[in-house]
Structures are given as structure tokens and as C-alpha cells.
Amino acid sequence: xxxxxxxxxxxxxxxxxxxxxxxxxxxxxxxxxxxxxxxxxxxxxxxxxxxxxxxxxxxxxxxxxxxxxxxxxxxxxxxxxxxxxxxxxxxxxxxxxxxxxxxxxxxxxxxxxxxxxxxxxxxxxxxxxxxxxxxxxxxxxxxxxxxxxxxxxxxxxxxxxxxxxxxxxxxxxxxxxxxxxxxxxxxxxxxxxxxxxxxxxxxxxxxxxxxxxxxxxxxxxxxxxxxxxxxxxxxxxxxxxxxxxxxxxxxxxxxxxxxxxxxxxxxxxxxxxxxxxxxxxxxxxxxxxxxxxxxxxxxxxxxxxxxxxxxxxxxxxxxxxxxxxxxxxxxxxxxxxxxxxxxxxxxxxxxxxxxxxxxxxxxxxxxxxxxxxxxxxxxxxxxxxxxxxxxxxxxxxxxxxxxxxxxxxxxxxxxxxxxxxxxxxxxxxxxxxxxxxxxxxx
Numbered sequence: 001x002x003x004x005x006x007x008x009x010x011x012x013x014x015x016x017x018x019x020x021x022x023x024x025x026x027x028x029x030x031x032x033x034x035x036x037x038x039x040x041x042x043x044x045x046x047x048x049x050x051x052x053x054x055x056x057x058x059x060x061x062x063x064x065x066x067x068x069x070x071x072x073x074x075x076x077x078x079x080x081x082x083x084x085x086x087x088x089x090x091x092x093x094x095x096x097x098x099x100x101x102x103x104x105x106x107x108x109x110x111x112x113x114x115x116x117x118x119x120x121x122x123x124x125x126x127x128x129x130x131x132x133x134x135x136x137x138x139x140x141x142x143x144x145x146x147x148x149x150x151x152x153x154x155x156x157x158x159x160x161x162x163x164x165x166x167x168x169x170x171x172x173x174x175x176x177x178x179x180x181x182x183x184x185x186x187x188x189x190x191x192x193x194x195x196x197x198x199x200x201x202x203x204x205x206x207x208x209x210x211x212x213x214x215x216x217x218x219x220x221x222x223x224x225x226x227x228x229x230x231x232x233x234x235x236x237x238x239x240x241x242x243x244x245x246x247x248x249x250x251x252x253x254x255x256x257x258x259x260x261x262x263x264x265x266x267x268x269x270x271x272x273x274x275x276x277x278x279x280x281x282x283x284x285x286x287x288x289x290x291x292x293x294x295x296x297x298x299x300x301x302x303x304x305x306x307x308x309x310x311x312x313x314x315x316x317x318x319x320x321x322x323x324x325x326x327x328x329x330x331x332x333x334x335x336x337x338x339x340x341x342x343x344x345x346x347x348x349x350x351x352x353x354x355x356x357x358x359x360x361x362x363x364x365x366x367x368x369x370x371x372x373x374x375x376x377x378x379x380x381x382x383x384x385x386x387x388x389x390x391x392x393x394x395x396x397x398x399x400x401x402x403x404x405x406x407x408x409x410x411x412x413x414x415x416x417x418x419x420x421x422x423x424x425x426x427x428x429x430x431x432x433x434x435x436x437x438x439x440x441x442x
Contacts, residue, residue: 001361002028003359003360004025005358007119008028009021010022028086029086029088033079035111035118037074039070039074041107041110045107048110049102049106054099076093077091087362090104090107092104104365105364108361130338135335137331138332138335141331142331145324154317154321157314157322161311161315164307168304168308171300171304178296178297185290185293186290188286192282193283196276199275199276202271202272214260219257222250222253222254225246225249232246
């Protein structure tokens with residue numbers, strides 16, 4: 001029994017040009033009939049059962065004997081399609097009924113296996129060739145991309161481009177901060193230099209005078225009285241006794257101080273102005289720091305220029321890099337799709353083989369209880385038919401010939417009486433005999 005499965009559905013390669021093609025029952029049964037009548041299948045069955053087992057009279061092992069065995073097996077095998085159904089009836093004729101049953105069982109098993117091979121057989125090696133070509137193309141695209149990355153020092157272009165932009169931005173920020181700091185230091189240096197231009201480098205550090213102790217005492221007492229006067233004057237009037245007494249003491253002390261002679265300075269010491277020295281040192285530090293910042297600014301500017309040049313290089317190479325990457329990705333996707341389809345096809349093939357195709361044995365082979373042979377009837381019928389055909393051919397030949405063999409033939413065919421006949425002493429072949437006849441006058 002043949003079950004209609006997916007193997008009878010043809011799927012065109014270009015699905016847009018048409019839908020799948022499904023075979024009808026007659027086409028399916030004719031296809032199965034063609035597989036059953038395959039000489040290759042008959043050869044496999046003869047090999048599996050054994051040529052001497054099937055036909056003990058064939059003892060030789062040459063190619064002609066093998067071909068005769070296959071031809072005889074195909075002639076002994078009868079395949080009948082049950083009308084208006086999907087059933088196929090098989091029968092095999094052999095001198096030994098057990099051998100015939102065994103051979104038929106082997107034939108059914110080999111037929112199911114051979115049929116599976118036929119449906120799963122690839123007509124060409126195009127899938128494997130395409131797969132190999134796709135693998136080669138994918139590896140070539142990958143090698144081109146890797147070579148391009150190594151030549152131009154590219155790892156991950158988007159990430160590398162982002163890092164370069166971030167680095168350039170950091171350098172620009174750092175450069176801006178350095179410029180601002182340099183401007184600040186320049187302003188400080190200008191201020192310090194202006195102060196250094198105004199301040200003297202050398203100042204008087206020490207001056208000693210020889211003032212008497214009495215003058216010192218009077219001066220100290222005068223200061224105390226001035227403090228008391230200020231304190232008392234804020235609380236009392238000018239005519240208050242205490243205030244008058246303090247004024248009197250102040251007047252006396254001033255008179256005494258005027259009476260003491262003024263003395264010249266005796267010791268004077270000069271040196272570098274500490275303020276000038278401190279500003280000078282600070283100026284040197286600021287100048288050195290400014291020079292360092294200017295050198296750092298130059299280094300940052302050079303690094304930024306290199307980064308900008310690298311960015312321009314990456315931008316100019318991005319189109320070619322993306323083209324190579326796109327080609328690699330397309331090849332990878334195609335390779336993955338082809339590999340997946342090949343694996344699915346392989347799994348489908350394995351599943352179909354395990355399912356033993358869509359063939360079911362409705363009734364196993366069995367041997368009849370009483371075997372019959374048609375050889376004798378056929379021999380008799382052949383002899384009888386041969387005799388009839390021979391007689392018919394002989395009669396036809398005699399009827400259609402145009403030669404004169406007897407006198408009666410002459411009279412019957414010409415419609416004239418024969419008066420005399422003369423036979424040659426050395427007569428020619430029968431077809432060349434001559435006769436003498438005369439035509440009667442009216």
C-alpha cells in the first residue's frame with residue numbers, strides 16, 4: 001500500500017514563479033511501478049537471495065550469467081496495480097515455492113530501502129559545492145577584514161572612534177584649563193614685577209641711638225599721663241582738679257624733655273629688602289611653573305593633533321571597513337543559513353530513512369498450496385499456432401505466384417485450351433518450365 005507523502009510534492013526553487021506541484025494518483029502509482037521494475041533493484045534481490053538459490057541451473061559466474069539471472073527474475077516477477085486504488089500486488093514464479101516466498105520477502109525489503117534511496121538521492125553535488133564555496137567566501141571575507149584591521153591598527157572601529165573623541169575632548173578641556181592657569185600666572189607675574197620695580201632692593205635694617213635713661217623714663221611717664229588724661233577727660237570737665245593736676249605733670253615732663261639735649265645716631269645697618277626678596281622668589285616660582293605649563297600645553301596640542309589625524313584617518317577608512325564588515329556579515333549569515341538548511345535536510349533524510357518511507361505491507365508473501373505450470377499448454381498452443389501460420393503462409397504464396405507449373409495452370413489462368421506440351425530433356429528449375437500452345441482460330 002502506497003501512502004501519499006511529501007516526497008510526491010515538488011517544491012520549485014523560485015517560489016515566486018509558482019506554487020508546489022502535487023502528483024496525482026496515477027502518476028504516483030506509475031512512479032512506484034517504475035521503481036519496482038528497476039533492473040538495479042532486481043540485481044540487488046538476486047545478489048541478496050543468491051543466484052544458485054533462485055536458479056540452480058546457472059552455475060557459471062560470468063557477467064552474462066548474472067544478466068540472464070536478472071532478466072529471468074524480472075520475467076518471473078509480476079507487478080499488478082489494483083485499479084482505482086493505491087495497492088500494488090506482487091507475485092513471483094519459481095520452481096521452489098519456499099524460494100519464491102523468500103525471494104519475494106527480500107524483494108519487498110530491498111524495494112523499500114531502494115525507494116528511500118531514490119527519493120533521498122541528490123541529482124548533483126550542487127548543495128555541497130555551494131556550501132564549500134560559501135565557506136571559502138566567508139573565510140576570504142574574514143581574512144580580508146582581519147588583514148585590513150592589522151594594516152590600519154583597527155580593533156573595533158565604533159568603539160575606537162568613540163574613545164578617540166573622548167580623549168580629544170579630555171585633551172581640549174585640559175588644554176583650556178592650562179591656558180586659563182597660564183593667563184592667571186602671567187597676571188600674577190606682571191603684578192609682582194611691577195611691585196619689584198617700585199620696591200627698593202636694600203633697606204635700613206637697624207639704627208641705634210644713645211638716648212639717656214632719664215629721657216626714656218620721662219617719655220614713658222609722658223605716655224602714661226597722656227593715657228590717663230584721655231581717660232579722665234572723657235569723664236570730667238577741664239577744670240576738674242585731677243585733670244588739672246595731670247596737665248600740670250605733662251607740662252613739667254615736656255619741659256624737662258626739652259631741657260635734655262638731642263643726641264645723633266651712632267649705629268646704622270642696611271640689607272636686602274625681605275619683601276622684595278620674597279616677591280622675587282615668588283616671581284621665579286611663578287615663571288618656572290608658567291614655563292612648565294607652556295611645555296605641557298605644547299605636548300597636549302601635539303597629542304591632540306595626532307588624535308585629530310587618527311580620527312580623520314579612521315573617518316576616511318570607515319567606508320571601506322564597513323564594506324568589508326558588511327561583506328563578512330553577509331557571508332556569515334549566508335553560511336549559517338546554508339549550514340542550517342543542510343543540517344535540516346540531513347535530519348529530514350535520517351527521519352525519512354527511519355520511517356521506512358510511506359510503504360506498508362498489507363499482506364506478507366505466501367505460497368499457494370498447489371503450484372501450476374503453464375509450460376505444456378503453452379508448448380501445445382505454440383505448435384498448433386505454428387502449423388496454422390505455416391499453412392496460411394504456404395497457401396498465400398501459392399495463390400499469389402505468377403508462374404505456370406502444370407498445363408492446368410495455363411488453361412485456368414489464360415483461359416485457353418492447351419493442344420500439346422513439350423518437356424525439355426534437361427528441364428530448368430520448376431519456375432522456368434516452358435509450354436507450347438496454339439490459339440484456336442474462330
